[in-house]
Amino acid sequence: MSIKISNAPYNERVQEGVKNDFMRKAVASAQGRFRSGRQKQADELGNWEDWRTLGEEIRTHTLRNIDYYLEILSENVSKRGGNVFFAKTAEEANEYIQHIIKKKNAKKVVKSKSMVTEEIGLNDALAEVGAEVVESDLGEWILQLDEDLPSHIVTPALHKNKEQVRETFAVKKGYEQSDKPEELASFARQQLRQEFLAADVGITGCNFAVAESGAVTFVTNEGNARMVTTIPDTQISVMGMERIVPTWEELDILVSLLTRAAVGQKLTSYITSITGTRLEGESDGPEEYHLVIVDNGRSKILGTEFQSALHCIRCAACINVCPVYRHVGGHAYGSIYPGPIGAVITPLLDGYEDHKELPYASSLCGACTEVCPVKIPLHEQLIRHRQIIVERENKGNKMEKLAMKGFAKWASSPAAYKLSAAAARPALQPWSKNEMIKSGPGPLKGWTINRDFPAPAKQTFRSWYKNRQKGREV
């Protein structure tokens, strides 16, 4: 897998999402809980806007000096016995990791949840060299057993219900208990504990690296990232190159913003910062450590008007308030990064060609921009994408251009406008019922496939206004 997760056309993906009643209910309920959790934490602080301002200032400064901070980070990781590999592309990152796996003759790899390893398709690369990969985050493990894909960047199996999880465990792992979430989780604990103990190599992502001392930090709740960094003798952390802070003091701010914005917690159960290899006399932690710093298209965004998209700390707050995500779900975006931030960064990382519909998967209501803990102007960036797609890339539909030309001509003639406004209601009468059109003709069909359209009003605004002026019925 890579950043692109589907070859189906956008409209088909959306249709599939809209028709999936369970998923839509699950997403709506999850959004409600995530939102109220985030709001409660923001309210409790009382000065949330100051926190956001600080978050934005830190991210802006860090990205402007990213070459400087990455150099310091790599020096410090190296001083503490870690190897650092800078990977320009997904292929380079995967080849380096494959090389380690082969060198260690590793048969089993345990992973903790990491979006960047999904993005570069690491699991397939590991399978190529004969290593068995076990995802250890509960949600990721469920998806791996069921050969399914994440639909949310924080709770990846959001689209699955507990009956489906029970069925998957039963078929793939011989599970015999009920569909109670506690029993399912307890089974996962037992199964995965054995995997941790048997693993040769542990692989994690990275929430934030601390440049000043070379610490790589993981923000988790389940404890699997701690297991992955405690037990295997060889450990590899893969980080998107922008996931870095200057010092421990900025780590505090970004972690505080992340846990509040993502899950409404003051801190998650585990914030774990590991630095290089284990020290003399220590029994836990790796004796061999590798940090892989991945570009994979990110550097193209530096120095452009989209640079602030790299400020993202992957909290998913924008996803949790998005009315479009609510209806179509994560898979419809066709990218491992869904929602507003996915619609902004997917075309930047992977090109417009395969993702040109994504900037339109937004109502531009601006809720995403309002909740972003580091103040990325998401909906404005979506508008810029649209402009670029239409103008610079000249990918506007020819029929659409013709239609727009016709519309301009028609709308600039008062007589033509008046005539058609009056004709609209009788013309659409055959499709109207109770003042709504549920299945419209021609160009209206595209709209009414997914939602209803109000029938044209009984009288036009102009005639209503004229009558009102004369003191008649309003």
Add this chain to the structure above:
Amino acid sequence: MAIQNRDSFLDSLAANLGRPRRTQGIERPKWSVSPQFEVLNQASKDELIDVLKKQCEVIHTDFKRTDRTDLVKVLRETIEGYNGKVIVASSDSRNEEYGLDNFYKSAAEDFDVHLWDETMWKENQVFAERADVGITFSDITLAESGTVTLFNNKYNGRSISLMPRTYIAIIPKHTIVPRMTQATRQLHEAHISGNAVSSCVSFVTGPSNSADIEMNLIVGVHGPVEVTYIVVDD
């Protein structure tokens, strides 16, 4: 250790930013706001303990408060409450100071106790894996979030607070601070003054949990299922 492809990688970042590569002289700017220092900044230690106690309800953690005289009694009750037979604990210098050394020795009749021992290497992990209870001191305690900070080292393995079914953190009152800000400042200042940071700094906030199945909160996944904090008045 090896650093590969760095120059070409960082040169191209600088080129995209439209300037020469920066290798020195970058200072953190003075941020325009600093809300993190306002949190609980007037609270006394006792008020911070109240905040911690309240937060323990949110994070599904049992809260107990005692003094040095009664610590051993409270600890024993807690272990028995967890039906703990096998115990793994850090070989912290504070064990002696708080009278735990004697407890661990005398408790050997009732429990199977293992103190982390650097000479036993991987045996430590094997023991932690089958332990019912893990016990460590907190190095810095964050009132706001209900977090114990552990500087893991050869006396205090990462596994102790992670692999056993239950976990007990002993919190000396003087370790309590308002929030993560004070802990990260301490880490920053220690770094500046030339002290190497621990190979692992663990901020632990209650038991492990997950909401991955239908957004239901499940307490206890890969880490401990139950956690108790024992605050000890100095």
